[in-house]
Amino acid sequence: MADFIKRLLRTPQGAIGVLLVLLVLVIVLFGPMLAPHDPETLAPLTRYKGPSAAYWLGTDQYGRDIFSRLLIGARATVVMAVLATIAGTLLGAFVGTTSAFLGGRADELIMRTIDAVMSIPSLLFALLVVNLLGSSTVNALIAVAIAFAPGMARITRSVALSVRKQDYVNAAVARGESSAYIILREMLPNVIAPIIVEMTIRISFAVMLFATLSFLGLGAQPPAAEWGLMVSEARRYMHLSAGILIWPSVAIAVVAVGFNLLGDGLRDALNPRT
Amino acid sequence: MTTKPETPVLAIENYSLDYDTASGVFHALKNIDLSVHRGEILGLVGESGSGKTSLAWSIMRYLPKNAREPGGRILLSGENLLEKTDAQIEAFRGRRISMVFQDPSTSLNPTLSLGTQLAEVLVRHRGLTRKQAWKEGEAMLDRVGLKTPAAMMNRMPHEASGGEKQRVVIASAFACNPECIIFDEPTTALDVITSCQILDLFVELQAETGVASLYISHDLALVSRTASRVAVIRRGDIVEQGAVRDIFANPQQDYTRELIAAVPDPARRLVGDIVVDTDKPLVRVENVSVHYGRKPFLAALTGRATERVAGNNAISLSINPGEVLGIVGESGSGKSTLAKAMTGLNRFEGKIWFDGREIRNLGDMDNAYRKDVQIIFQHPDASLNPRQKISEILSRPLKLFGDASHLDQKVGDMLEQVRLPRTHAQRYPHQLSGGEKQRVAIARAFASKPKLVICDEITSALDVSVQASIVQLLLELQKASGTAYLFITHDLNLIRQIAHRIAVMYRGNLVEIAPAADIDSQDRAEYTRRLIEAVPRAAGQYL
Numbered sequence: 001m002a003d004f005i006k007r008l009l010r011t012p013q014g015a016i017g018v019l020l021v022l023l024v025l026v027i028v029l030f031g032p033m034l035a036p037h038d039p040e041t042l043a044p045l046t047r048y049k050g051p052s053a054a055y056w057l058g059t060d061q062y063g064r065d066i067f068s069r070l071l072i073g074a075r076a077t078v079v080m081a082v083l084a085t086i087a088g089t090l091l092g093a094f095v096g097t098t099s100a101f102l103g104g105r106a107d108e109l110i111m112r113t114i115d116a117v118m119s120i121p122s123l124l125f126a127l128l129v130v131n132l133l134g135s136s137t138v139n140a141l142i143a144v145a146i147a148f149a150p151g152m153a154r155i156t157r158s159v160a161l162s163v164r165k166q167d168y169v170n171a172a173v174a175r176g177e178s179s180a181y182i183i184l185r186e187m188l189p190n191v192i193a194p195i196i197v198e199m200t201i202r203i204s205f206a207v208m209l210f211a212t213l214s215f216l217g218l219g220a221q222p223p224a225a226e227w228g229l230m231v232s233e234a235r236r237y238m239h240l241s242a243g244i245l246i247w248p249s250v251a252i253a254v255v256a257v258g259f260n261l262l263g264d265g266l267r268d269a270l271n272p273r274t
Numbered sequence: 275m276t277t278k279p280e281t282p283v284l285a286i287e288n289y290s291l292d293y294d295t296a297s298g299v300f301h302a303l304k305n306i307d308l309s310v311h312r313g314e315i316l317g318l319v320g321e322s323g324s325g326k327t328s329l330a331w332s333i334m335r336y337l338p339k340n341a342r343e344p345g346g347r348i349l350l351s352g353e354n355l356l357e358k359t360d361a362q363i364e365a366f367r368g369r370r371i372s373m374v375f376q377d378p379s380t381s382l383n384p385t386l387s388l389g390t391q392l393a394e395v396l397v398r399h400r401g402l403t404r405k406q407a408w409k410e411g412e413a414m415l416d417r418v419g420l421k422t423p424a425a426m427m428n429r430m431p432h433e434a435s436g437g438e439k440q441r442v443v444i445a446s447a448f449a450c451n452p453e454c455i456i457f458d459e460p461t462t463a464l465d466v467i468t469s470c471q472i473l474d475l476f477v478e479l480q481a482e483t484g485v486a487s488l489y490i491s492h493d494l495a496l497v498s499r500t501a502s503r504v505a506v507i508r509r510g511d512i513v514e515q516g517a518v519r520d521i522f523a524n525p526q527q528d529y530t531r532e533l534i535a536a537v538p539d540p541a542r543r544l545v546g547d548i549v550v551d552t553d554k555p556l557v558r559v560e561n562v563s564v565h566y567g568r569k570p571f572l573a574a575l576t577g578r579a580t581e582r583v584a585g586n587n588a589i590s591l592s593i594n595p596g597e598v599l600g601i602v603g604e605s606g607s608g609k610s611t612l613a614k615a616m617t618g619l620n621r622f623e624g625k626i627w628f629d630g631r632e633i634r635n636l637g638d639m640d641n642a643y644r645k646d647v648q649i650i651f652q653h654p655d656a657s658l659n660p661r662q663k664i665s666e667i668l669s670r671p672l673k674l675f676g677d678a679s680h681l682d683q684k685v686g687d688m689l690e691q692v693r694l695p696r697t698h699a700q701r702y703p704h705q706l707s708g709g710e711k712q713r714v715a716i717a718r719a720f721a722s723k724p725k726l727v728i729c730d731e732i733t734s735a736l737d738v739s740v741q742a743s744i745v746q747l748l749l750e751l752q753k754a755s756g757t758a759y760l761f762i763t764h765d766l767n768l769i770r771q772i773a774h775r776i777a778v779m780y781r782g783n784l785v786e787i788a789p790a791a792d793i794d795s796q797d798r799a800e801y802t803r804r805l806i807e808a809v810p811r812a813a814g815q816y817l
Binding site: 007166167168170171172173174175176177185186189190 | 619
C-alpha cells in the first residue's frame with residue numbers, strides 16, 4: 001500500500017490530483033465547522049459585495065456569504081456525485097463482466113440492449129428517470145447511477161473479454177466453479193483497475209450532471225447550497241456581480257479537475273509495468 | 275577458423291549495463307568481454323533474465339531511458355559505438371549491423387507489403403531507387419529460398435506463413451551485406467520443421483557471406499548445431515566461453531554442466547517401460563471432433579450450410595491408468611483443442627469414455643468427472659489469478675471436491691508436496707518465479723487427487739533447468755499417486771524421455787500413436803519421420 005501511494009505521488013498528475021481531492025475531502029468533512037457565516041441568513045444590505053475581509057468570496061443576491069455556502073454545499077454536491085458514480089459503476093461492472101463471461105448469444109443480447117440504452121443521452125435519460133420517480137435528491141442519485149451504468153458496462157466488458165481468455169478463468173471453468181464465483185472472485189478483481197480509473201473521471205461528469213439536474217429544478221431545491229443550484233440561481237444576477245457565478249463554477253471545476261488528475265495518476269500507479 | 279583476422283568485427287570489452295528501477299539499480303550486464311570474428315558464429319546461451327537480449331539492444335544502441343552504462347566499450351571493426359552520435363548510429367543500423375528478431379509476426383509491419391519493407395532497407399542504406407530496390411528485393415527473396423519471390427514481394431505479412439516471414443526478415447538483415455548480424459532467438463516462435471529449414475538457410479547464408487554472427491538462444495542444442503564458439507551467460511555474467519566442442523565435451527563451470535545435463539536427451543528414459551496393458555483403459559476418446567465458430571444467425575434461419583473451422587477431426591485414442599501418453603505436433607495441430615474438449619472448455623462431438631462412464635457433451639461432465647480430470651496450462655502467469663493469494667488458489671479445489679476442514683494445514687502440505695516452503699501460501703503469484711508458479715499450478719491440479727492430469731505444454735514457457743526439475747516433480751508425483759498423464763508438447767526430445775506412448779497430430783488429425791521406443795523407427799508415418807528428423811539432437815551430439 002505504501003508502495004502504491006509512492007507510485008501515485010511520483011507522477012505530477014497523481015500528486016496534484018491527490019492534493020485537490022484531499023482538499024475537497026477536507027471541505028466535505030469539516031466544511032460546516034469551518035464556515036464563518038450561516039449560509040442561509042439573508043442580509044439585504046450586503047448584497048452583491050465583492051471579496052472582503054468579512055466575506056472572503058463576496059456575497060450573493062440575498063447577501064449570503066458565498067464562501068460559507070460553498071463549504072456547506074460541498075457535502076451535497078461531492079458526496080452525491082461520488083455515491084451515484086460508485087452505484088453506477090458497480091452495476092455496470094457487474095453487467096459487463098457477466099456479459100463477457102457468458103459470451104455468445106447472451107452477450108449479444110445484453111450488449112445490444114445496452115447499446116439501445118446508451119443511444120439516449122445520459123442527461124435525457126436521467127431526466128426521464130427523475131420524472132418517473134419524482135424530483136428529489138435520492139431520485140436524482142438513482143437517475144445518475146442508472147445513466148452511468150451502460151457506459152461502464154461497455155468498458156468493463158471490453159476489459160473482461162481479455163480476462164475471460166486467461167487460463168485462470170479456464171482453470172476455474174474446468175474445475176467446475178459456479179458462474180457467480182468466477183464472475184465475482186476470478187474476473188471482477190482483475191478488471192477493477194481500469195474501472196477505478198474510469199470511475200474517477202466520471203465523478204466529474206456526475207458533479208456536472210447533478211448541477212444540471214439542480215439547474216433544471218429537478219435535483220436539490222432552493223435554498224440548498226448545492227453548487228449546481230448556486231450557478232443556476234446566479235445566472236440572472238451575473239451582470240450585477242460576476243463572483244456569484246464564478247466561485248461555484250470554480251469549485252465544480254476544482255472537483256472535476258482533481259478527480260480527473262487522480263484518475264490519470266491511478267492509471268499509471270495501478271499499472272505495474274510503467 | 276584457422277586464421278583469424280587481426281581485429282574482430284564485433285568486440286565487446288569490459289562492458290557493463292545497469293537499469294535504474296524503482297527499487298534501486300539493477301545490474302543487467304557485468305563486465306562482458308566478447309568478440310566475434312569475420313565468418314564466425316558466436317552462440318550466446320542463457321536462461322530468461324540472463325541479459326542476452328539486453329546485450330543485443332546495447333549493441334544496436336537502442337536502450338530504454340533508464341539504462342546506464344558505467345563502463346566498457348563496444349567496438350564494430352574498431353570503432354567504439356558508445357561514442358557515436360544518434361545520427362551516426364542510425365546510419366549504422368541496418369547497413370553495417372542488423373538484427374533478426376524472435377517473432378516474425380511482430381517484427382514485420384502488418385500494414386505494409388513484404389516487398390515495401392524489404393525495399394525500404396535497400397533505398398535507405400544502399401541509395402537505390404525504388405525500382406532498383408524492388409528488383410534487388412526479388413533477388414534477395416530468391417536467395418533466401420522463397421519459391422515465388424515476385425509474388426511474395428506483393429504479399430502482406432498476414433498472407434505469408436511464419437517461416438516465409440522469417441525468411442523475409444533474414445533477407446532484409448542480409449540485404450546490405452552488413453559486417454555483423456545479431457540473431458535473437460530466430461527460430462523460437464516457429465514450428466520444429468520450419469525452424470530446422472530456417473537454421474539450414476542461416477548456416478548456408480552465413481557461410482556464403484562470411485558475416486560475423488551473434489546467435490542468441492536459450493536452446494543449447496540449437497547453438498551446438500550452428501555456432502563455432504559458445505558463450506554461456508548467467509545473470510549478466512559470462513560464465514564460460516570457448517569452442518563448442520570444449521564447452522560441451524568438457525565444461526569447466528558447474529552452471530554450464532547443469533545446463534547441459536538439463537537438456538532432454540531421448541536416449542535417457544525417465545520412466546520405466548511398464549506398458550500397463552489392461553482391457554479397461556482409464557479414458558477412451560472416440561471420434562471426438564471440435565469445431566470453432568458459431569453458426570451465423572441468418573444462416574441458421576435460412577438453413578444455408580456454413581463452413582466451420584475444424585480444430586479436431588474425429589480423434590480416437592485411449593489412456594491406461596498410470597500411463598503417460600504424449601501428444602506432439604506443430605502449433606495449430608489441435609493438441610490443445612483436444613485437451614480443452616476433454617476438460618469441458620470446448621464443445622465437442624463424439625464420445626469420451628471415462629472410467630466406464632459415457633460422456634457425450636459438456637453437461638455430462640459432473641463434479642466427479644471434473645475432480646478426476648485436471649488440467650495444467652502452459653503459462654503459469656496466466657493460469658494463476660494475479661489477485662488471489664496462493665492459499666486461496668490452492669484451497670478452491672479442496673472446497674469444491676474435498677472437505678474444507680483444516681484448510682491452512684492442507685494448503686501447507688500441498689506446497690510441501692511440490693517442494694515449496696509452507697510460507698508461500700501468503701504470497702501473491704507475482705512474488706514467485708516462473709518455476710515456482712508452475713509448481714503451484716501442479717499442486718492445484720493434484721489437490722483433488724485426480725486420475726488423469728492433462729499437461730498442456732507446461733514446460734515450454736520455462737528455462738531448461740527449471741523444466742528438468744518440473745518434469746522430475748511430475749514423475750515423482752506420478753510414482754506416488756499412479757496418476758495418468760496426457761502430456762502435450764512440441765518438444766520431441768522431452769516426450770521421448772517421459773512418455774510410454776506418443777500420439778502425433780497434424781492439422782487436427784491424429785497421424786498415429788506409437789510406443790515411445792519405436793517412434794524413430796522407419797515404419798512410422800511419413801510426417802512422423804519428418805518431425806523426428808527436424809528435431810535438433812540433444813546437446814553435444816553434433817560433435
